[in-house]
Amino acid sequence: xxxxxxxxxxxxxxxxxxxxxxxxxxxxxxxxxxxxxxxxxxxxxxxxxxxxxxxxxxxxxxxxxxxxxxxxxxxxxxxxxxxxxxxxxxxxxxxxxxxxxxxxxxxxxxxxxxxxxxxxxxxxxxxxxxxxxxxxxxxxxxxxxxxxxxxxxxxxxxxxxxxxxxxxxxxxxxxxxxxxxxxxxxxxxxxxxxxxxxxxxxxxxxxxxxxxxxxxxxxxxxxxxxxxxxxxxxxxxxxxxxxxxxxxxxxxxxxxxxxxxxxxxxxxxxxxxxxxxxxxxxxxxxxxxxxxxxxxxxxxxxxxxxxxxxxxxxxxxxxxxxxxxxxxxxxxxxxxxxxxxxxxxxxxxxxxxxxxxxxxxxxxxxxxxxxxxxxxxxxxxxxxxxxxxxxxxxxxxxxxxxxxxxxxxxxxxxxxxxxxxxxxxxxxxxxxxxxxxxxxxxxxxxxxxxxxxxxxxxxxxxxxxxxxxxxxxxxxxxxxxxxxxxxxxxxxxxxxxxxxxxxxxxxxxxxxxxxxxxxxxxxx
Amino acid sequence: xxxxxxxxxxxxxxxxxxxxxxxxxxxxxxxxxxxxxxxxxxxxxxxxxxxxxxxxxxxxxxxxxxxxxxxxxxxxxxxxxxxxxxxxxxxxxxxxxxxxxxxxxxxxx
Numbered sequence: 001x002x003x004x005x006x007x008x009x010x011x012x013x014x015x016x017x018x019x020x021x022x023x024x025x026x027x028x029x030x031x032x033x034x035x036x037x038x039x040x041x042x043x044x045x046x047x048x049x050x051x052x053x054x055x056x057x058x059x060x061x062x063x064x065x066x067x068x069x070x071x072x073x074x075x076x077x078x079x080x081x082x083x084x085x086x087x088x089x090x091x092x093x094x095x096x097x098x099x100x101x102x103x104x105x106x107x108x109x110x111x112x113x114x115x116x117x118x119x120x121x122x123x124x125x126x127x128x129x130x131x132x133x134x135x136x137x138x139x140x141x142x143x144x145x146x147x148x149x150x151x152x153x154x155x156x157x158x159x160x161x162x163x164x165x166x167x168x169x170x171x172x173x174x175x176x177x178x179x180x181x182x183x184x185x186x187x188x189x190x191x192x193x194x195x196x197x198x199x200x201x202x203x204x205x206x207x208x209x210x211x212x213x214x215x216x217x218x219x220x221x222x223x224x225x226x227x228x229x230x231x232x233x234x235x236x237x238x239x240x241x242x243x244x245x246x247x248x249x250x251x252x253x254x255x256x257x258x259x260x261x262x263x264x265x266x267x268x269x270x271x272x273x274x275x276x277x278x279x280x281x282x283x284x285x286x287x288x289x290x291x292x293x294x295x296x297x298x299x300x301x302x303x304x305x306x307x308x309x310x311x312x313x314x315x316x317x318x319x320x321x322x323x324x325x326x327x328x329x330x331x332x333x334x335x336x337x338x339x340x341x342x343x344x345x346x347x348x349x350x351x352x353x354x355x356x357x358x359x360x361x362x363x364x365x366x367x368x369x370x371x372x373x374x375x376x377x378x379x380x381x382x383x384x385x386x387x388x389x390x391x392x393x394x395x396x397x398x399x400x401x402x403x404x405x406x407x408x409x410x411x412x413x414x415x416x417x418x419x420x421x422x423x424x425x426x427x428x429x430x431x432x433x434x435x436x437x438x439x440x441x442x443x444x445x446x447x448x449x450x451x452x453x454x455x456x457x458x459x460x461x462x463x464x465x466x467x468x469x470x471x472x473x474x475x476x477x478x479x480x481x482x483x484x485x486x487x488x489x490x491x492x493x494x495x496x497x498x499x500x501x502x503x504x505x506x507x508x509x510x511x512x513x514x515x516x517x518x519x520x521x522x523x524x
Numbered sequence: 525x526x527x528x529x530x531x532x533x534x535x536x537x538x539x540x541x542x543x544x545x546x547x548x549x550x551x552x553x554x555x556x557x558x559x560x561x562x563x564x565x566x567x568x569x570x571x572x573x574x575x576x577x578x579x580x581x582x583x584x585x586x587x588x589x590x591x592x593x594x595x596x597x598x599x600x601x602x603x604x605x606x607x608x609x610x611x612x613x614x615x616x617x618x619x620x621x622x623x624x625x626x627x628x629x630x631x632x633x
Contacts, residue, residue, distance in 0.1 A: 145628060146628055147627040147628055148545055148546075148547060148627065148628075151544060151545055152545065155541060155545075177572075179525065179526050179527070180525035180526065180573055180575060181525065182525050182527075182528065186525060186528060187528065190528040190531065190532060193532055193535075194531065194532065194535050197535050197536055197539045197558070198535065198539065200539065200543075200554065200558075201539045201542055201543060204543060204546070204551045204554060205551075207550050207551075210551070210554055211554070214554055214557060214558070217536070217558070217561065218557075218561065221561050221564075221565065224529070224532070224565065225568070227575065228568070228573050228574060228575060228589065229574045229575065229576060229577050229578040229579070229588075229589035230568065230578065230589065230594045230597075231578050232594060232598055233568065233594055233597055233598055233601070236598050236601045236602065237564075237601055240601050240602065240604070240605045243605060244557065244605055244608055244609075247608070247609055247612065248553070248554075248608075248612060251550075251612040251613070251615070251616055252550065254616055254619065255549070255550055255615070255616070255619060255625055256548075256550075256625060259546065259547075259548045259550065259551055260548075262547050262548075263546075263547060271541075271542055271545040272542060274541060274542075274545070275537075275538040275539070275540075275541040275542035275545070276538050278537055278538060278541040279534040279535060279536075279537040279538025279539075279541065280534060280538075281537075282533055282534055282537040282562060282566065283530045283531065283533055283534025283537070285566075286529070286530045286533045286534070286566055286569055287526070287527075287530045289569065289570060290526040290529065290530065290569055290572065290573065291526065294572065296571070296590050296592065297592060298571075298579075298588070298590045298591055298592050301591055301592065302579065302581070302588055302591065305581055306581050312580050312581040312582070313579070313580050313581075314579040314580065314581065314588070314591035315579055315591045315594045315595050315598065318591055318592065318595035319595050319598065319599070323595065326599070327599060330599045330602070330603060333603055333606065334602060334603065334606050337606035337607070337609065337610050338606070338609075340610060341609055341610055341613045344613050344614065344616075344617045345613060345616075345617075348616065348617060348620050349620055350616060350619065350620045395580070396580065397578070397580070401598060401599070401602055405602075488602065491606065492605075495609045495613070499613065499616075502616075
């Protein structure tokens, strides 16, 4: 009714209500093209109104199907449906709108007398200002510029929301699924892991000790993956563990060796309680899931891995074939992280300590001859292993991620044993180029399948019979895996080398000091 | 066996949360490392625990471990490394710019 009333007012006032009044300027006819959009709308209105089935019907059908997630209900577009309730409602709106418009003068008078003092704009702005003020108070209350406080609030909120979801649910924590028997070795490994994890927390202010202990935690995690049938994960975790510990050692060289005892006992107890509750929550959730049976989509992957992807190692086939798009995204993230780190390390000036935590001078002597020589001998062997792991990845545990990490570890060992200067002179690769090349190869295998008329990243495979080697399988997914391999090698080395180079840059090139900081750190 | 894994996930999470709440950057990085162990194990456990049946197609195998969580966790481990590296370098940058290693960048008392 209101729509009809204001439409009537527009039409009546513009065209039929005499000469315009109160205009500052004399209106003139608009240019031709300013009228065109309106004409388009008018034509559309007429066409849609007269031929609905020809114009909007397909669009409407798609929209309704999309919203309902199913077939649209029975409907019929026509101009005349007979005397239906819809028609009566339209008539009512027309009559009511006309009546409203004809009675506008008394209505305006009523508004001016009683309602004009209520200014919606002022109300709205006042409300908005109060809302902003409230948001400001809340933000200042939570965020006092202290990361610790913010984290306490965030973790507490997670816990409260997580627990609130289970209140009133009448489900038992333990499900009906049978449990695996415990063996002595697993019990021992668990005890070691728990002891080292707790020791890390207790001794965390002695940073080097904490780092060694967290390495143990990582290694036992590797054992867990081996125990529960995940050899690929174990290999990945093992090599990532090595790289992470080297990385943290390098970084620790530029950071204080000890954390000061700062927080008050009350605060530490509070944080401890929060941590215990969070751990308990995670454990309860894991227990509830592990004791319940479940439906998995694994059947599809297991059934199609060999016929569809040409590989027996289902985990690798999922990574490079079924879910290749995800992996492409993941190596992009890895490349971005490496470039971000490179950007942060650019022009970074840090004071290298001249003495260690106990006041002894850092050793400036040559690198230990036996370690350096052995590391050089090991390099070709380690590279051979990584090639082997790469090639078998499609059918046996291995693949681009793991092979890349092994290559990176092999090269980092050279930095550790021979120093940054020595290795850098012999390894003049541009890691940026390597990362870019890897991403390009991975993306190109996807585009190639697109070019051949298959969806992006569709893979194919065939068997070759090589003399002496025998039957050898070639899959296009292997090219993709090569891209993964290059990105992993490039990103890992870029990060570690540039971290090592900060140290190198600050020292004279020819002195006994021109070595990796890692070596010095190792000597402690 | 499930109880052991649950215990491990719980303790790793607790250690991670406690260390993340410390006031210096290095323990926070260690805490994040703990949390990524915990999260990776948790995700991995979503495929339930299977002993001695890796997801490698073999006509003699009776059953297989669920390969889907494994594939997800494999990339998560590598991305976790990238994250750790990024955060520790950020910590170095903060120390270089601000002269201390407090998480809020305030000078050491």
